[in-house]
Amino acid sequence: MQRDEQKLREHYSQPPEDISLDEIDLDRIPKHISIIMDGNGRWAQARGRARSEGHVAGVESLREAVTTSVRLGVDVLSAYAFSTENWRRPKEEVNLLMHLFAKTLIKELPLFHQENVRLQFLGDIESLPKKTYDVFCRGLEETKDYDEMTFALAVNYGSRAEIVRAARMAAIEVAAGRLSPEQLDEDAIARRLYTSNLPDPELLIRTSGELRLSNYLLWQLAYTEFYVTDVLWPDFTKWDYLRAIRAFQGRARRFGGVVKQ
Ligand code: IPE
Numbered sequence: 001m002q003r004d005e006q007k008l009r010e011h012y013s014q015p016p017e018d019i020s021l022d023e024i025d026l027d028r029i030p031k032h033i034s035i036i037m038d039g040n041g042r043w044a045q046a047r048g049r050a051r052s053e054g055h056v057a058g059v060e061s062l063r064e065a066v067t068t069s070v071r072l073g074v075d076v077l078s079a080y081a082f083s084t085e086n087w088r089r090p091k092e093e094v095n096l097l098m099h100l101f102a103k104t105l106i107k108e109l110p111l112f113h114q115e116n117v118r119l120q121f122l123g124d125i126e127s128l129p130k131k132t133y134d135v136f137c138r139g140l141e142e143t144k145d146y147d148e149m150t151f152a153l154a155v156n157y158g159s160r161a162e163i164v165r166a167a168r169m170a171a172i173e174v175a176a177g178r179l180s181p182e183q184l185d186e187d188a189i190a191r192r193l194y195t196s197n198l199p200d201p202e203l204l205i206r207t208s209g210e211l212r213l214s215n216y217l218l219w220q221l222a223y224t225e226f227y228v229t230d231v232l233w234p235d236f237t238k239w240d241y242l243r244a245i246r247a248f249q250g251r252a253r254r255f256g257g258v259v260k261q
Pocket residue numbers: 037038039040041042043081082083086097208
């Protein structure tokens with residue numbers, strides 16, 4: 001929200017050859033940036049290490065993405081951490097991830113306090129292991145009044161499940177006579193999604209080169225600009241983040257209309 005130019009310049013000192021902060025129009029930073037953090041397993045595999053080590057390394061990239069977003073003055077950063085389909089993974093990997101989410105949040109809570117960042121979750125977090133759920137609730141409670149930025153982490157999130165849930169909630173209202181079928185419009189659905197309080201993402205970044213959504217924010221991404229990079233998530237830096245924003249700023253967004261001259 002509020003951008004501290006000096007801190008931003010410091011954050012982005014010593015640029016690599018191909019990108020610098022000067023190429024970015026700071027008045028046109030996307031308000032909501034969303035990231036599908038992918039490629040942790042391949043990152044580890046390429047080093048002959050266990051997949052879990054890729055997840056641990058990925059935490060650092062996420063930490064940097066949060067700080068970078070605050071420095072740039074992004075209003076909302078959202079990130080896909082665990083999908084409803086990820087339960088299909090080996091039990092050990094799922095357990096490791098659940099443990100890592102809890103451990104990381106406890107460790108990183110000071111960052112949220114320091115940077116005035118409010119935490120939010122997208123997805124069914126009540127079904128998570130109790131320890132993880134309890135830590136998430138603590139994070140929500142401790143950061144609920146912060147307003148510099150919202151960090152929305154998608155955990156046990158599936159977009160189809162989210163839309164079904166919204167439809168079901170609306171159906172209950174209709175059956176009870178509190179909502180008429182005519183009132184059931186786009187807004188009525190959007191208000192019942194996990195993202196009801198957030199603007200739609202303007203920019204979606206996916207790492208590791210995959211060209212798919214993997215059941216992520218199907219509704220909310222209707223007019224979002226996509227940026228896919230081959231960089232694997234643990235290698236993703238603040239410079240890659242800037243490259244994504246530069247690409248975004250070079251796009252002509254038409255929303256179905258004609259481009260303005
Ligand atoms: C993303 O990395 C993290 C999660 C889905 C939890 P992956 O674990 O999917 O890494 P790859 O795609 O197998 O390389």
